Structures are given as C-alpha cells and as structure tokens.
Amino acid sequence: MANLMDVSDIARMLAGQIDTLVGALLPAAVRDGNEWRVGGLDGSPGRSLCIHRHGARIGVWKDFSSHDDAGDALDLVAAVLYGGDKGKAVAWAKSWLGLDAMDPNRLKQVRAKAKAATNAAQAQMERDAAQRRKVAKAIWLEGQGIVVGDAVYNYLFGRGIDLKQLGAMPGALRFRESLEYPPAMNGDKRESYPAMVSAIIGESGEQVATHRTFLKDYGFGMVRKAPVRDAKLTLGSYKGGVIPVHKGISGKPLKSAPQGDKVILCEGIEDALTLTLHAPEYRILAAIAVSNFQNLGWLPDTISDITIAADNDPETITDAKTGEIRPHPARLAVAAAVDMFQTQGRTVRVAYPPDGSKDFNDMIKPRDAAQGQAIK
Template structure:
C-alpha cells in the first residue's frame, strides 16, 4: 500500500517523541514540547516541537520563522526542505518501505554566524530586561496611564493594570538624543520568558494630557520576538497563558492600544498583542486555545496587509483551531478608533 504524504505526516506525528530523539538528539523535553536551538539541533529554546495531542508533530523555529508538520520537520532537518526525499526517509523509518533507513545527516549551523547571532540576541534581550527593571509598575495618574486615557482606554474599567505594562520616567531615545517618559510592554516567548520589549515614548500635550512623543519612530521594539506576544489580559479564567483552560478563546491584535480596547469591551476573552502584523502568523499558542479571533485593522486597499492577515488565519486554521476575523467596517480604522468613537 502506498501511503500519501498526509498519511505519512500523521504517522510520524503519532511517534513524535521517538522522531525528535532521532532527528534532534541534543534537544530536551520541556513540558509537552521538545526544545532545541534550531533545526541544526544544538541546545537551546528557539525550536519547539509538540509531542502529543491534536498538534503532535507541529513545530516552529522562532529564530527563523520556519514551521510545519512532522514530515516538514524531517525535510527541514535532513534535506533542506525537500519533502520528496523526506517521504522516502519517513517510509523507511516507519517500516513501510524496503531496506533500512540511511544514515542521518543533520543540518549544520551556519559557520561563524550562529554564535554571533546568539551573542547579539542575548545582548538585546539583556538590554530589554535592564530597561524593564529600571521602569516601575504602571500606576493610575502616571503619564503612561494618561496617554492611554487619551486613547479612550480607562484602565479603571479593567479593574487592574496589566502586569505586562510598565512606565519609565526618562528613557533614552537615540533618534532625538534625549530622554523621554515611556510606556514599556514586555514581550514573552511561548515558554513565558520575557525576550523583548516594546517602548512608546511620550510627551505632554498643550491641553495637559500626554501623547506619543514627536518622533519619527515613537514606538520601537528592543530584542527579537518572533513567535512571542504581549500578554495583556487573561480573560475570564485569570490563568497564565500556559495554563489556559481547554476550549478557551483568545483575541490576537496587532497593537497595544487595539488589544487594550478589546480587553475593555470583551473582558471575558484572553487578549494578546502580536506587536506586528508579520508576527501574527508566528505567535505560538497552547493547544487548549481552540478559537482565535484575529482583531485586524481595516487596511482596505493594502494588499500586503491583507496577505499577512490571510497567512495568520491559515496558520491557526492549519492547527485545527476555529479562526474568526474581526475588522471594523470603516476604512483605515482599528478597534481603538471604534472605542474612542463610542465614548465620544
């Protein structure tokens, strides 16, 4: 009997714990995942492979944005992405073909580049954490809270300030070569570790409020965050993302203000911020989250933005989740615009 690629991928997924030890022997088990540094198999955390459940065999490399099913993993590790060669190997490994499985020749890490990239990534992560701890909890009455209030976001309506937000009284800005107050947001990797930070520099307004500082780039990230997100609101369960209850719904938005607007309007849902549209298709969610609502901006006429949204929706659909796209009716509007109009 000749098994097709989908069947082979499913059979590999059923044996995911054995498969990862064959392909990536230097990795280690981390909860329900097998973790290593990359498809080259070195020690680390960037590559995660699900070991069981509905997503068994599904993997993602947060450093390269590569992802796929169990057959894709074989192809990526052994054959530079060639699924045809991977099928031959997989049939032999599963005992479906004639002869023995040939020797495994794993992908090599780029010569001289991996250590440089790792060193740079670690330095940026350390810098992000240093700034984070130099800040203070975001309190009502602070310029950061006033900035959000100016965007129609009253944190008192949530009942508490999200722990992923902080305030810095004077953060250095390279563009202007001076310090500004800033709102900080921690970006966490799928394992919960803070790997990067989002910064919004602030300035007072003539009316006595606060807005974004008059900079070309008043919002910037520090550190690599592919696959991660800002965990803004835990929803009705109140549980950390890793312990989300089975069947939970999560709302994924692009920006912080949009995400907070949704948390105020729909506090029963878990709300996450992807930081960028490109990262929406990389965010890694636990299997317990069965429904993903993609809260999109209405960028009508922007073909690249629409393609990015389609990729994100397809990514979550491929994981067997229920995916819904929520977009304002008005062109060039986001959900924060809608919240402000409702409050006007």
C-alpha cells in the same frame, strides 16, 4: 570551477563587499546606521529599499514598497541589473569579484574564508541577540506599575482607554519616567522621554523582548506619542512573541490556559486594551505586527477559539512602479495565519473595525474638534 564555487558562496562574497557593491549598483543610496537606504531597485532617491551593512544579515535587502522584492546580495545584482535573471547575475558577480581569473586552489581559499566569515557573523549575531534580550528585560524590570495620573495612564486615557475600568492594571505594561531614545535614530542626539514599556513573551513563557512607546507630556494631563522618528520601538526580536495584555475569564497565565480558552489576537497595545474593555471574557494578546500572527502556532492546544482583530488595511494595493494591483500584504498575512490556525484544528474568525476606523482603538479615540479626526 562549478564544483568549487556555488551561488551561496558568491552571495557571501558579494555581501562581504556590500558597501562597494551598493555604490556600484545604487549610487543614490545613502547610509543610515547599519543599513543602506534607497528609493527602489531603479536606484531612485528614497528610503523604501533597505540593505543590511553588517552582522549575520549583511547583504540581505528588502524593498518595503513591494511585497515580493527581497533577497541576498546576489539577488540584488539580479534585480537591479538583469530583471531578476540569476544566471546573468552570477556571470556578472564572478567577473566583478575577479573569480574567473582565479586558480582552483585560490578559489578554495576564498570560499573557505567567505564561509568562515558567515559563521563568525552568525555566532556574533547570537551573542548580540542574547545581550539585547538581557537589556530589554532590564528596561522593563526597571519600570513601575502604572498608576492613575502617570504619563502612561494619561496617554491611554487620551486614546479613549480608562484603565480604571479594568479593575487591575495590566501586569505586562509598565511606566518608565525617563527612557533614552536611541541616539542612532535621533541624529545622534541624546534625549529621554517618559515611556510605556511592555513585556513580550515567547513560547517558553519567558520574556524575549520589550516594546517601548515613547511619550511626550505636554502638561494638564495631555500626553501624546513623542515627536521622534518612530515613537514605537521593540528591543529584542518579537518574532513569535506576544504581549499578554489580558488573561480573560480564567485569570491564568498563557502557558496555563485552560481547555476551551478563547483568545483575541490583535496588533497593537492600544487595540488590545480597547478590546479588553469591551470583551473582558477573552484572553487578549498583542502580536505587535500583522506579520507575526502566523508565527504563533505555538499557542497552547487548550486555546480552541481564536479571533484575529485585524487592522482595516485596504484589500488591494497598486504597485507604484508597475501599476499592478495585488492583495495588500497585511490581508495576505491574516489569511496565512487563519490557514495555519485552522490546520491546527482551531476555530478561527477575523474581525475588522467598521469603515472609517483604521483599527479598533480608532473607534473609541476622542476626535479633534477642528479636523474631525482621531487624536494620535
């Protein structure tokens, strides 16, 4: 049997029955669209642990309350039942799937079926990704250039960013007067909001995704993030992509960056605009998430100087379950990006906002007079 069925086959077969498997392992888990959600590997209620239910990532899971806990369906069995012991998980899975009682010919058929299902899911995922890129680009193209007084301008002004000071509005950012918020994330309700839509470009220089910031206009120029589950969403994969917020002193597109070009990388659009106001000589790129910095090794070789303007995340975190103190995942991600860029021969430095500010935009945001806190 060992020659007929390896651990990857078993993982695929478990993934093919992921709904039943999750019910057996984590009965407190609840369905949330294309995912199962539960509090953790201990089965407690909550949302920290996410398990994919469909598509090429079916069975893939991650516990977002932990830096290391993630894997495929077989890893889930090992983590929940056996403290990570993969050998015991394989034995349990064979029994649960009924493999121990199968004859060799039947095992071959089951293995082939599992592999075919994986290949079909991968092909479907690629088709779905292409369609998402198409829709994402259309959402951006249907936007309008930002003008003084529109909802995007007023939202950013409320964050301490006066776009008039830039001289020209950022071309990657546009305004949609009305954009539907995904019903699947809104209790199936269909609601539309004004939105800032931003083009995310990849290594080819082509747009690969669109970042959306949904807004709520309260009148009298006061615009805030929309009161929804997550006001900032990306359509399409942003991995390895950036929002080119500012071209710097050269004024050239990213793919044509001149020799010696200097870049500031940050996470969010608001941080990027804040940095543009205060360091206009630099090219400013928003990477959307700290984990994406290390996917940007493709930046042109002509960019010799990179400053990572990181958020002010704590240096360590304490595991809620074990009490273990370890480096914060964001700090580890920044360190990994620094190592990568330095290996490429670039000059790299990291800048953090001062204590009391969570990010660079937080430094300039107006404060709530009653609370003394930056307005969100």
